[in-house]
Amino acid sequence: MEKTDDIQSCRDKHEEDMPKSSPFGFVIKQLQGKSSSSGKREEQPSAIRKFFQGFDFGKSEGKDRSEIKESEIDNSGTDDQNEKQDLPVEDGLSRLTSEVESPSGEQRFNQFMQKLGKKPNRKNLDLNNCALSAADVTELASLLPFLQELEEISLSWNGCVGGTLKALTVHLHHVNLLKVLRLNNCRLTAEDIISLGEASEIISQLEELDLSWNSNIGGKLSLLTKKLQKGWKLKLLKITDCNLTAKDGESLAEILTVIPNLEVLDLSINTHIGSSMKAIAQDLKNVPGLKELNLHMCGLKHDSLQGLDAALQHLAELRKLDISCNKGIGGGFKDFTAHLASLKSLEVLDLHQCGVTEEDVTVLSQVIPLLSNLQELNLSSNKNVGVSPDPLLGRLRFLPKLRSVAISNCDLGEESFSSLAEAALHLPELEILDLSWNKCVGGNLKLLLGALKLATEIRVLRLSSCNLVAEDLTLLTLLAQDGHLARLRELDVSYNNNISDEGWGLFCQGLAAFKELSELDVSLRPSSCRDCGTWFSELLAALTQLPALAELGMQRWLLSESQQKQLESFNQDYKRNIRFDC
DSSP: OHHHHHHHHHHHHHHHHSOTTOTHHHHHHHHHOOOOSSSOOOOOOOHHHHHHHSOOTTSOTTOOGGGSOHHHHHTOOOSOHHHHHTOOHHHHHHHHHHHHOOOOHHHHHHHHHHHTTOOOOSSEEEOTTSOOOHHHHHHHHHHGGGOTTOOEEEOTTOGGGTTOHHHHHTTGGGOTTOOEEEOTTSOOOHHHHHHHHHTTTTTTTOOEEEOOSOGGGTTOTHHHHTTOOTTOOOOEEEOTTSOOOHHHHHHHHHHTTTOTTOOEEEOOSOTTOGGGHHHHHHHGGGOTTOOEEEOTTSOOOHHHHHHHHHHHTTOTTOOEEEOOSOGGGTTOGGGTOTTGGGOTTOOEEEOTTSOOOHHHHHHHHHHGGGOTTOOEEEOTTOTHHHHOSSOTTGGGGGOTTOOEEEOTTSOOOHHHHHHHHHHHTTOTTOOEEEOTTOGGGTTTGGGGHHHHHHOTTOOEEEOTTSOOOHHHHHHHHHHHHTTOSTTOOEEEOOSOTTOOHHHHHHHHHHGGGOTTOOEEEOOOOTTOOEEOOTHHHHHHHHHTTOTTOOEEEOTTEEOOHHHHHHHHHHHHHHTOOOEEEO
8 A cells, every 4th residue: 555655646737737728638637547446437439539639729738627527537457457547657648649650761761662563672763654643743752752762763654743743852952862854755844854954963973864765855954954963973864855945955955964874865766866977976085984865866867977976086985886777878878987987885876767878888898797796687678788889798807796687678689688698607606587578588588597507696577578488488497497596586577478278387397496586477467368278287296395585476367266365375275375377
């Protein structure tokens, strides 16, 4: 009894020390359990509920506690009387606080990601194509203070991000480890570009910025570039298909001085910046570590090539150069080769659909063989490559590291095809060969026989619309049966309508020899259709022996009802997952 009196005296003293204006005084008294020692308590609401019921927030803080009904005070206990009698005041407050505490930042983040059907990753936030709403962007912004380890944010293909970016950028100071920001196809507005510029100082450690496929950026790029200051660590900048103007090109040229670490610059599919290419080229000297330059479909002209060539002398580390789909540069390659040959690190050169003239072919035949480290060369859709008397294709033999050669739609003649076949004998690392849309290949595939035997690494062979005949297909299957083309994964023999049903049958009989084949296309030309003959059963039999096959193109082949049912049930019957494109 004496001990109980001491405890009560201690509690009374603590209560006297509490400021009368404190709302917690009332709660503490509730937690003390001041009920009669005899009899059982009636079941009462929790302390939290009583706390909010008995407190009048509309009156002054200094309200006298004596105004609170004595019955409410006396009935403030919990179900377990003995436990409450011994509960210290501090523990009671802690328990009350924990009951009203909101979910932790980590819990909120996990719930947010679960709602979007994504796995939580505190370093790489991948929310591409998640149908984000404006509310989702706002919620994400509120979570950034709890994601201090975040290094990548990808919000691409979410149209509703447009117009809401400021809600996110004002919180980017919480993620000072951020290195990658991807905002492809987000329908960004001028306001978004402004907010990104305003945040540039706090994301100066950013290494990758991708703003591609945001057409509203066009004409407004300066809203971002004028905010950038020296010290940016940007290594990759992609602004593909953003409707950039000549003025944007000039703005871009100006910021090259503040991003000296740039390694990848992709301005592709901006057809109006060609006239500003001279300004851009002049400032490329400020990014000497540039490794990739993509100017695909940028509206380049003759003078663009001249300025670009002058810039190449400062880009000794350049590995990839894409100036494809710029027909306006045709006839101007004589002004582009002075420094092109000095790019000893160049591995990829894409010149497809550049309107190359016979004069250009002559110039290129002198320069391209000097690019000793070249691994990928695309000359497709340049008709003069095939008809020029200059031995450009024959000189590819001096590029033994070539892995990919694309010469599709180059109007090859038998002589130029023969030169290419001879050069291919000296390309032991060849993995991809595209000869599509060259009619002379049909009936002459045997010229490639020696090269295909030696090309032990070849994985992709494209012979679409080559006017192939049955003997050409037989040659391929015989090579495979003899152990050649063992690593072939993609074979395209589509749009070759001259092959007879017998020829397709023989081809299908030998098809099982391509053990690693994953893609096969035997489609007909768009303007034609044809009944699928008896070779269809040979095809199905071959499919059972091609374990890697994942896609089969058979467009415009007319299947009978029985054949259609067989195709539809094939995957289920053989536990496969082949995509039939019919």
